[in-house]
Amino acid sequence: DMKVTQMPRYLIKRMGENVLLECGQDMSHETMYWYRQDPGLGLQLIYISYDVDSNSEGDIPKGYRVSRKKREHFSLILDSAKTNQTSVYFCASSFSRDWGSGEQYFGPGTRLTVL
Amino acid sequence: GDSVTQTEGPVTVSESESLIINCTYSATSIAYPNLFWYVRYPGEGLQLLLKVITAGQKGSSRGFEATYNKETTSFHLQKASVQESDSAVYYCALGDQDYNQGKLIFGQGTKLSIKP
Numbered sequence A: 001d002m003k004v005t006q007m008p009r010y011l012i013k014r015m016g017e018n019v020l021l022e023c024g025q026d027m028s029h030e031t032m033y034w035y036r037q038d039p040g041l042g043l044q045l046i047y048i049s050y051d052v053d054s055n056s057e058g059d060i061p062k063g064y065r066v067s068r069k070k071r072e073h074f075s076l077i078l079d080s081a082k083t084n085q086t087s088v089y090f091c092a093s094s095f096s097r098d099w100g101s102g103e104q105y106f107g108p109g110t111r112l113t114v115l
Numbered sequence B: 001g002d003s004v005t006q007t008e009g010p011v012t013v014s015e016s017e018s019l020i021i022n023c024t025y026s027a028t029s030i031a032y033p034n035l036f037w038y039v040r041y042p043g044e045g046l047q048l049l050l051k052v053i054t055a056g057q058k059g060s061s062r063g064f065e066a067t068y069n070k071e072t073t074s075f076h077l078q079k080a081s082v083q084e085s086d087s088a089v090y091y092c093a094l095g096d097q098d099y100n101q102g103k104l105i106f107g108q109g110t111k112l113s114i115k116p
Helices: none
Strands: A004-007 A010-013 A019-025 A031-037 A044-051 A054-057 A065-070 A073-078 A087-094 A110-114 B003-006 B011-014 B019-021 B023-026 B033-040 B047-052 B058-061 B064-067 B077-079 B088-096 B104-106 B110-115
Touching: A004 A087, A010 A019, A019 A031, A019 A087, A019 A110, A031 A073, A044 A065, A044 A073, A054 A065, A073 A087, B003 B088, B003 B104, B011 B019, B019 B110, B023 B033, B023 B088, B033 B064, B047 B058, B047 B064
Parallel strands: A010 A110, B011 B110
Antiparallel strands: A004 A019, A019 A073, A031 A044, A031 A087, A044 A054, A065 A073, A087 A110, B003 B023, B019 B077, B033 B047, B033 B088, B058 B064, B064 B077, B088 B104, B088 B110
16 A cells, blocks of 8 residues: 555644654655645755665755655654744655656645744 | 746635636756646645646646646646545646656645535
């Protein structure tokens, strides 16, 4: 069953707290992504991972870091969260052979609120 | 820079009426753009609805169509007769056929509601 899962689905944190968002996929995709979406804006790429321990900054990496120790798991970490990191975060995955086809598989999103 | 702009939502259409969601793109650093429409149903992740990688071609899926127009840099999504199950958020996206390293550029999404 081809699926991308995200945990948690909803999260409320206070400014300065650490945040861990987790993503899993069961398709053995090499490539995984973290995006955020704010109202009125498109999905913005935070980080892309090409395989285990092969991570690359996206367009808005500041304030975030990632970890990929297994092909099926990709974590997004916010050290000392800020209020402007309140957003909806999407994880996605794809085969590298499908980059040109644009086929990415997305999780349902995590709504993070930083107070 | 490269960007995608689409119809500002929310959009409400009556069931069985026609629909068009506009999408225009700017691909200043992409020699051969690929164009995509994704859809996100309530509670689910985005999923690829249709794609076109050659200018002048049309893509279709689930009754939706979109034509890649290089002259007007547009990729509008159309459907002749919408159903209540089409209520979702629709995203237009731009990719690079030659050198993309898996990256897509997304529009802001258009929330579509269908009135029964």
